Amino acid sequence: MDLTLHVWRQKNSKSDGHMEIVEAKDVSEHSSFLEMLDVVNENLLGQGKEPIAFDHDCREGICGACSLVINGEPHGPEYGTTTCQLHMRSFKSGQHVYIEPWRARALPVLKDLIVDRTSFDRIQQAGGFVSSNTGSPQDANALPIPKPDADKAFDAAVCIGCGACAAACKNASPMLFVAAKVSQLAILPQGKPERERRVLAMVDQMKKEGFGNCTNQYECEAACPKEISVEHIARMNREYFRAAILEEPEKQGHGGD
């Protein structure tokens, strides 16, 4: 199939970007979206032009490195699928395909389609961990966890931190990401000791990074390649109110040292 790509090209974080038309000829419908871009880049290199820069790593939907807003939808038109797992059979020959980077003040473009996602790292570092002294592993059954709790925590833990939620949100809010990280640990006994500190610090960091606020439009849930539910956002809201009242002010922020 032949496609007309409209690709965001931007030299670096300082320069202004623009959309550029690139023709993709003879694309195999069996190739993935990133493989299609690989072929396009080979051709661009052959013509002495600069290839399109994009993020990727595992290419099997588990690392969270790939991104791309394809025709307005983060990770493209296929529900619950990362861009690396998106196949070209989802497109029709002759189609115009718009490819843009995640757009948020807190996710600035570094080059073309690559954005700086260290704001997500800083949110995670603010509280998305449990502190424990390591030693020999304890008996697996020493800490009983009800199956429904384990399942709920797992539903949140599948978050790969790709940033699609913030990219899809009309307000550039990464609430689904933050909520998944808070929720996953709030449900499990291992997360209890730092429960209040964690949610306050992570929500505070989200604000500091300059992300927007949730308005419950659920674009994030529709875009999430891991199909994480906005139920976790409600849980994070509950966790936040609880902690805002319970946590003594001076203790906040002593978490990770």
Next chain:
Amino acid sequence: MALCDRIIGNGVGAKAVVAITGLMLTGFVMAHLSGNLLVFAGPEAFNKYAAGLKSLGGILWVARLGLLGIFILHLGLAIRLNLENKAARPQKYVNEATMEATFASRYMVQTGLLLFAFIIYHLAHYTFRVASDDVNAVPAEDVYGMVIAGFSNPIVSGFYVLAMAALAMHLKHGVSSAFQSLGIYHPNLNVVTQKLGPIIAAIVFVGFASIPVSVLMGCIK
């Protein structure tokens, strides 16, 4: 104070305040509607109800000031949050898709601001009696007569119906959304909370709009 900063100073906290004040305003709107529907019971019943409200005196003023405070909190925080949201995406998408967000949810600020304009006009129209000679010609005790006089003007009635459409849209998203903002989400409750917005919106629109429409059609005079 830390608690104040965590609630007002933070998006998650401020959103909860918008939700609570929004639900309180919705409660007021529902009470206001049930009072207004007494126009269909005739001039005597309606004027008696209005006189009863006015005889509350001091309590009425406390309620009015409370309502004003709630209103200012709601509107002020909602606008601040919205400005933060706009600033969070300085560069728009060239090609933006909408997957899940409803029409009502995308125009909350616009419907809210229209409501603001409406409330100013509505107070000037019937409470302070400075907007319409037809209304002012009726003595202030005859609230029923004021309603008939005011709504006999099709342009005025049209604006009221338009404002009620905006209110219905605001509440369709707002009421259901408020539960999520407050962390109320449970499979057993969602069946109710997700329908509550649309149901209240429909009641509010049909209920309020029925009054100017009935006056215009001559069903009440």
